[in-house]
Amino acid sequence: MEASALIIIVALAAVFAVISLFFYFVPVGLWITAIFSGVRVGLGTLIGMRLRKVPPAEIVRPLISATKAGIDLDVGQMEAHYLAGGRVGSVVAALISADRANIDLPWKRATAIDLAGRDVLEAVQVSVNPKVIETPRIAAVAKDGIQVIAVARVTVRANIERLVGGAGEETIIARVGEGSVSSIGSADSHKYVLENPDDISRRVLERGLDAGTAFEILSIDIADVDIGRNIGAELQTDQAEADKNIAQAKAEERRAMAVAREQEMRAAVVEAEAEVPRALAEALRSGNLGVMDSYRLDNVQADTRMRQSIADED
Numbered sequence: 001m002e003a004s005a006l007i008i009i010v011a012l013a014a015v016f017a018v019i020s021l022f023f024y025f026v027p028v029g030l031w032i033t034a035i036f037s038g039v040r041v042g043l044g045t046l047i048g049m050r051l052r053k054v055p056p057a058e059i060v061r062p063l064i065s066a067t068k069a070g071i072d073l074d075v076g077q078m079e080a081h082y083l084a085g086g087r088v089g090s091v092v093a094a095l096i097s098a099d100r101a102n103i104d105l106p107w108k109r110a111t112a113i114d115l116a117g118r119d120v121l122e123a124v125q126v127s128v129n130p131k132v133i134e135t136p137r138i139a140a141v142a143k144d145g146i147q148v149i150a151v152a153r154v155t156v157r158a159n160i161e162r163l164v165g166g167a168g169e170e171t172i173i174a175r176v177g178e179g180s181v182s183s184i185g186s187a188d189s190h191k192y193v194l195e196n197p198d199d200i201s202r203r204v205l206e207r208g209l210d211a212g213t214a215f216e217i218l219s220i221d222i223a224d225v226d227i228g229r230n231i232g233a234e235l236q237t238d239q240a241e242a243d244k245n246i247a248q249a250k251a252e253e254r255r256a257m258a259v260a261r262e263q264e265m266r267a268a269v270v271e272a273e274a275e276v277p278r279a280l281a282e283a284l285r286s287g288n289l290g291v292m293d294s295y296r297l298d299n300v301q302a303d304t305r306m307r308q309s310i311a312d313e314d
Contacts, residue, residue: 030060037064045075054079062092069096077107086114094120098160101128105160113163118214126158130218133169138177140184145232148184148193150200151224152176156215166214176220179204190227197222 034041041060049056059078066073073092082088091110098105103124113120133154141147154176159166183203187193193200201220210217 030056034060039064039067054082062089066092071095081111090121094124097124116164118163123158123163130155130157135173135176138180140181141231142187142190144189146190147228147231148190149226149228150180150222153221153223155218157218159216163214171213175209179207197225
């Protein structure tokens with residue numbers, strides 16, 4: 001009895017495993033759903049998807065949505081896009097949205113956009129409903145030296161034809177910032193910028209900043225304009241400080257040279273004074289100077305030193 005019970009349990013487990021394996025490789029429920037939805041997908045095709053490690057639901061459910069929307073798609077192309085790393089559901093949703101908005105979006109272009117790393121559904125939505133990109137605070141200096149800080153809002157619409165290979169939002173923001181700096185810098189006064197912010201928008205828009213990008217710029221609006229620092233005055237102050245430091249350095253150089261020259265002259269005087277006794281001795285030996293003349297010279301020098309001492313005390 002125990003052996004027969006064990007055999008029955010093993011048999012039931014085997015049957016259960018076979019049934020589970022069958023329903024795994026043959027998604028009967030998904031096949032029935034596809035048939036009642038009007039999508040003809042053979043069981044062999046579904047089994048082949050399993051063998052190729054493609055979840056049948058990832059292909060069949062988007063195919064059902066496309067068929068209901070009146071879009072004819074090929075199962076093989078959908079499976080190939082999935083195997084290439086694409087998002088089949090997102091591509092099909094984008095095709096349906098584009099079809100409803102009368103936007104020409106073929107399957108190949110949609111899959112190319114998806115494989116390029118862009119969200120094709122979001123691109124279609126932005127093409128239908130333009131989005132607003134706000135730039136960071138842009139600082140520029142007018143010709144009068146006053147800094148002007150501006151914030152721009154750029155309204156863009158996705159360009160489906162340039163999504164593959166076109167630059168993104170970062171390029172748009174950088175170009176708008178560059179154009180704003182150039183326009184503010186060409187203004188004669190910061191007051192003109194405050195009074196005519198639309199002139200900046202017009203100049204920037206005329207530059208064709210959307211060339212080579214995945215977007216089409218519809219409008220550029222200056223949302224906020226503030227006054228920053230007086231850059232011109234700060235530069236003049238810094239220049240004056242630098243000029244002062246240079247003048248002080250040159251004056252110190254001249255003073256040092258004068259001190260050195262004075263030291264040289266004093267050394268020359270000391271050297272000349274050291275030659276006086278030698279000259280007097282030579283004059284005495286040669287008879288050009290008498291003894292009495294020497295005494296009188298000593299008296300004169302002593303009298304001079306006495307007078308200088310009295311003068312110093314006073």
